[in-house]
Amino acid sequence: MFNPTAFINESTENIQKTLKEKALIAFSGGVDSTVCAALVNKAVGKRLIAVHVDTGYMRKNEADHVKQLMEEMNLNYRFIDASDEYYEALKDVVDPEKKRKIIGEKFIEIFENVAKKEDIQYLVQGTIAPDWIESGGELRDTIKSHHNVGGLPEKMNLKLLEPLRDLYKDEVREIARALNVSVSEKQPFPGPGLAIRIMGEATPKRTEIVREACAIVEEEIEKAASENKMMLPWQYFAVLLPIKSVGVHGDKRAYGSVISIRAVESMDAMSCSFSTIPHEVIDLISNRITNTLGNDINRVVYDVTNKPPGTIEWE
């Protein structure tokens, strides 16, 4: 079995051996980067600078939650709002791989700037096994370029440290619980954020739509779980599709976009089955989305695909 205490001890020793000066950690506020920050903070304290980048593709209220988390963890942090830069960089970009590469490169650009200003040599990332596995290389096919692997430029001015590389999410959660990290049970959220939950161009307007839809999916599912109507799925969110379909609104023809609800069961994200959430919950979600976002969305579908043949996220 996995021994989180043994891992923490071995890892702390390795980190202390490697990091003799300051280091910068890419901090999204997700389980992986938070656990990584906790580990490195434990090992080298204030020499660690946590950098959170608001890409403009974060979820509702996420920026505030992350700030709060960094304070709570007593991290030496920097908070950078780069939304305009990211929206500009992703203008007219439709190819999912291109999106991921652009986002990954932009992260590194921002980190390198901070590192230069503060004289930092090391970049720490919470990269875990599925990230480098799915990003491929040599014999391994690229399923998708994870921003923290496939998105890295050929030549980086920073040295890379990734203490969680061999782990899967369930093992990271065990470490989180052992270290008392508050986000241990948080659902996974992709590094490229909402940008890859928008099929096609990830414009600010479309981001707003999927942001609201994701919030509705999260709220209704979490409410139903708290009322014991269902278990919390591994991951649950909304995807904005690149198609339109006909509808009827108040005796008038409607022609609007489609949202897909996605909810899956998994242990390590390397395989999954679609969640069989109660129909009444799907009903509530569908209803709220088509009422709240009625100007844009007039149809909701439910994704019934396992992994394989699909992946959890759509891009």
Next chain:
Amino acid sequence: MVSIYVVDNGGQWTHREWRMLKYLDVTTKIVPNTTSWEDLVEEQVDGLILSGGAPRIGLENKLGNCDEYLKKADLPILGICAGHQFMARFFGGDAKPSKIPEFGKITLTLLDEENPLFEHVPKQSIVWESHNDEITVLPDSMKNLAKSENCLYQAIMHKTKPFFGLQFHPEVNNTEYGEQIFTNFKNICEKHQ
């Protein structure tokens, strides 16, 4: 402690195979499929897993140095997916693109429930698949151990050598008795030491 290495054929679940073995307290390491047989002998491995991979064995008969291992080894080898298809081709069988490929959930039916690889595995169970190709001709030196509705050769073994092949993926969390199958293979390697 028994030592079983995972030969990396470029699979998505190669690292999961490594994890499964680690959790069973097996000494294990992922090695590239270009590793020479001599190097493996030097490491004193007790068993090998030929992982799944992206290479299309139904179209091309090449899988790194796996042919060398199959030719020279007399220790237990478990081929998974691409490894399983390659094994059948190596011994004179054939593999082709599947008429109906299988992705995700499939029901496995055992044909040989007494086999040591399937100890404590019920006759029917859910397995997780991900294959574009499959074995179409099984060589005479091998035996079929399990099937599914759309794929006849889901599990095979050599009649005289300790070699096994699985079309499905026991290392994936969704395969119901995956951990049991790994435990059984570990036992096979231990008995053979």
